[in-house]
Amino acid sequence: MPTAGRVLDHPARADIRLESVLHALSDPARLQVVRFLAELPPGEEVACSAIDLAVTKSTTTHHFRVLREAGLISQVYRGTAKMTALRRADLGALFPGLLDAVLTADAAQRHRSAARQDG
Template sequence: MPTASVRALEHPTCEEIRLEGVLHALSDPMRLQIVRYLSRLPEGEEAACSAIELAIAKSTTTHHFRVLREAGVVSQVYRGTAKMNALRRRDLDTLFPGLLDTVLRADAAQRRRTD
């Protein structure tokens, strides 16, 4: 049985990930929504871009995923025609211990306050 084709996209290496790039990527509400969704997946699981419902145009969604990938926050790979996404939690936790969890907790607190 043939396997699905896998096309790789460019990602920064762990050494190339910069704090300011990560903070910039996490500063946008739509990108934070993507990260929140991916953070809830079991480790090693991926989600297609289309699985994450965002109330924005597809071209804008593509832009947000690209910003997250180029900052080193997510990894993306094509599987067939779907672009699959996973949070680079291990890399981020190694480089910036506690940052991702702190941002996600602060985001949850803010959403509780403003809902």
């Protein structure tokens, strides 16, 4: 059970707003986090430190907070580690196909960018 002061706020499923989700996904670092989590088996959690972002620790903390407050991820403390999981079921129920469409578009964009750099 989490200790007092270590419980993180998350929006209830019904309170997740499309504009907040889209805003959170508009940042490349946050999209990288979602992409990483989407590649995990459903429901699997990872420590925040497992996701390597090329930004400072305080900026990383900010990105995770934006994702959590938008309803894209859930975070819980397990001992001293903050564990993170994608809220795929909630997002799929509220916005069917959105997450997969965003991830597919992101992959296509990264492929185009890599092709331009190669050629």
